Amino acid sequence: VPDHLPGPLGAPLAEPLFDCVTLIGIGLIGSSLAHVARRKGLARKIIAFDADAGVSARVRELAIADEVAGSLKSAVRDADLVILCVPVGAMGAIAQEIAPFLRAGAIISDVGSVKCSVLAAVAPHLPPDAGFASLFLHRWCILTPPEMTDPKAVAKLSAFWTGAGANVEVMQPAHHDLVLAITSHVPHLIAYNIVGTAAHLEEVTQSEVIKFSASGFRDFTRIAASDPTMWRDIFLNNKEAVIEMLGRFTEDLIALQRMIRHGDGQGLFDLFTRTRAIRRAIIEQGQDTAAPDFGRRREES
Amino acid sequence: VPDHLPGPLGAPLAEPLFDCVTLIGIGLIGSSLAHVARRKGLARKIIAFDADAGVSARVRELAIADEVAGSLKSAVRDADLVILCVPVGAMGAIAQEIAPFLRAGAIISDVGSVKCSVLAAVAPHLPPDAGFASLFLHRWCILTPPEMTDPKAVAKLSAFWTGAGANVEVMQPAHHDLVLAITSHVPHLIAYNIVGTAAHLEEVTQSEVIKFSASGFRDFTRIAASDPTMWRDIFLNNKEAVIEMLGRFTEDLIALQRMIRHGDGQGLFDLFTRTRAIRRAIIEQGQDTAAPDFGRRREES
Numbered sequence: 253v254p255d256h257l258p259g260p261l262g263a264p265l266a267e268p269l270f271d272c273v274t275l276i277g278i279g280l281i282g283s284s285l286a287h288v289a290r291r292k293g294l295a296r297k298i299i300a301f302d303a304d305a306g307v308s309a310r311v312r313e314l315a316i317a318d319e320v321a322g323s324l325k326s327a328v329r330d331a332d333l334v335i336l337c338v339p340v341g342a343m344g345a346i347a348q349e350i351a352p353f354l355r356a357g358a359i360i361s362d363v364g365s366v367k368c369s370v371l372a373a374v375a376p377h378l379p380p381d382a383g384f385a386s387l388f389l390h391r392w393c394i395l396t397p398p399e400m401t402d403p404k405a406v407a408k409l410s411a412f413w414t415g416a417g418a419n420v421e422v423m424q425p426a427h428h429d430l431v432l433a434i435t436s437h438v439p440h441l442i443a444y445n446i447v448g449t450a451a452h453l454e455e456v457t458q459s460e461v462i463k464f465s466a467s468g469f470r471d472f473t474r475i476a477a478s479d480p481t482m483w484r485d486i487f488l489n490n491k492e493a494v495i496e497m498l499g500r501f502t503e504d505l506i507a508l509q510r511m512i513r514h515g516d517g518q519g520l521f522d523l524f525t526r527t528r529a530i531r532r533a534i535i536e537q538g539q540d541t542a543a544p545d546f547g548r549r550r551e552e553s
Numbered sequence: 554v555p556d557h558l559p560g561p562l563g564a565p566l567a568e569p570l571f572d573c574v575t576l577i578g579i580g581l582i583g584s585s586l587a588h589v590a591r592r593k594g595l596a597r598k599i600i601a602f603d604a605d606a607g608v609s610a611r612v613r614e615l616a617i618a619d620e621v622a623g624s625l626k627s628a629v630r631d632a633d634l635v636i637l638c639v640p641v642g643a644m645g646a647i648a649q650e651i652a653p654f655l656r657a658g659a660i661i662s663d664v665g666s667v668k669c670s671v672l673a674a675v676a677p678h679l680p681p682d683a684g685f686a687s688l689f690l691h692r693w694c695i696l697t698p699p700e701m702t703d704p705k706a707v708a709k710l711s712a713f714w715t716g717a718g719a720n721v722e723v724m725q726p727a728h729h730d731l732v733l734a735i736t737s738h739v740p741h742l743i744a745y746n747i748v749g750t751a752a753h754l755e756e757v758t759q760s761e762v763i764k765f766s767a768s769g770f771r772d773f774t775r776i777a778a779s780d781p782t783m784w785r786d787i788f789l790n791n792k793e794a795v796i797e798m799l800g801r802f803t804e805d806l807i808a809l810q811r812m813i814r815h816g817d818g819q820g821l822f823d824l825f826t827r828t829r830a831i832r833r834a835i836i837e838q839g840q841d842t843a844a845p846d847f848g849r850r851r852e853e854s
Binding site for chain 2: 444
């Protein structure tokens with residue numbers, strides 16, 4: 253789809269939402285935001301900043317932003333919207349550094365939770381080359397404004413993400429953390445854990461685990477290859493919700509182990525049947541496909 | 554690829570391995586075995602049997618076997634190889650029923666473990682229409698002959714599976730059960746479990762879980778939609794190995810929970826880094842691809 257034609261993203265807005273949007277950290281998400289902001293005319297001007305000089309040079313070459321700033325100060329001083337697209341662990345320091353230079357009324361946001369849901373299987377430090385305008389199309393973007401936030405700022409940011417093609421939902425931060433703990437963080441933790449367990453067996457060699465990695469385990473290794481830095485930061489920053497959900501998971505798992513030990517086939521069958529309903533609902537809502545290809549394509553029919 | 558041309562499966566054998574192969578239970582695996590046995594000339598005659606009259610009629614229409622038997626007796630009495638392609642739970646009864654009618658020297662085998670690794674995401678009762686000749690191509694087939702088995706029988710069966718395109722490995726049954734417990738059974742159990750946990754939360758509604766199902770959880774629901782009957786039978790039939798591996802998994806998970814509680818970022822980072830190496834090895838051995846498409850395709854670039 254050439255840039256000037258409306259694709260699935262729709263036509264550009266009649267009027268930009270922001271005068272100047274600054275994106276800090278230009279990986280997959282930052283560059284994708286730059287692409288879609290330009291394609292949809294969400295901002296009059298797009299400024300990019302990345303701490304890595306090589307990345308900055310590449311962003312200049314790709315010309316995906318109107319300006320590549322040389323410092324955080326020059327990046328943010330004219331912005332009415334600043335979006336931090338850096339790992340969760342780096343956000344605090346950057347927020348502190350830019351605070352003195354922000355314009356009055358500027359909106360500051362980050363993509364911490366976007367990372368969790370979009371980026372699970374890939375490193376967060378993909379180069380700006382990786383970005384594409386439809387990355388956020390039909391994805392959920394959860395906004396978690398602190399209590400004192402001006403509702404107008406929330407509305408404008410919501411319009412920005414809607415303009416980028418996302419579905420927007422506003423949530424209390426604590427509730428967001430619980431939702432993400434169960435839908436993303438705990439699943440990642442148990443995927444990391446089973447792969448770790450498999451790597452340290454005495455009876456079964458690591459080469460056997462790799463050789464015979466079946467569906468199930470193989471899918472878990474995909475998740476367990478996610479970026480270690482990003483996930484370390486997520487677990488350290490969502491400690492309470494993760495431990496709460498993990499406690500429930502373990503409790504349920506021990507009940508399941510008991511069923512196996514006592515040969516309770518009916519109990520197993522009932523649970524395995526209930527879980528199918530959730531899968532069906534996810535497919536019905538377009539969050540995944542039902543293609544029974546075992547995750548692989550047929551080589552011939 | 555038309556049937557008479559050699560595709561990735563290679564040319565037919567010069568001489569069939571068996572005079573008469575009988576397949577009992579004609580779902581995805583049974584019908585795929587029929588396809589590949591004919592395509593590769595693995596048997597002079599292929600007899601199919603299914604307890605379901607509708608399936609039998611369809612197999613006749615599809616003409617994927619030389620004969621569709623009307624009874625177990627007539628199905629097996631001429632066979633020099635019988636392969637049971639029925640759910641694990643039904644195998645014992647069928648083995649007992651056919652025993653009196655078997656020819657001396659006939660080889661009896663089953664696809665219990667093939668089911669685990671190939672069929673994780675789909676129901677085992679797919680119709681015979683679903684079968685395709687390359688289902689087993691480059692897949693691992695683990696043979697677990699009881700101790701007293703004639704080595705010639707093992708060699709012939711091994712040649713049959715190799716002819717079907719599979720990689721064959723011979724293993725002690727108990728070791729096979731441990732390998733499958735860690736690479737397939739426990740991963741399935743924890744996928745079922747996390748989806749069950751998510752379905753029974755009070756703080757997070759089920760509709761939120763479905764709506765925001767992120768990568769991680771979404772992948773688990775795919776696994777947790779596997780056939781309940783098949784998996785109930787697997788857990789009841791591999792109880793000891795599953796409970797043993799589950800114990801190790803839980804032990805490791807509690808250690809991980811402790812790291813999160815105590816903010817041990819280095820410990821988390823180290824584990825998350827080690828698990829990547831396993832993923833890399835699986836990709837290098839061609840068991841999966843590294844495509845960073847988040848399990849979805851791009852809608853535009």
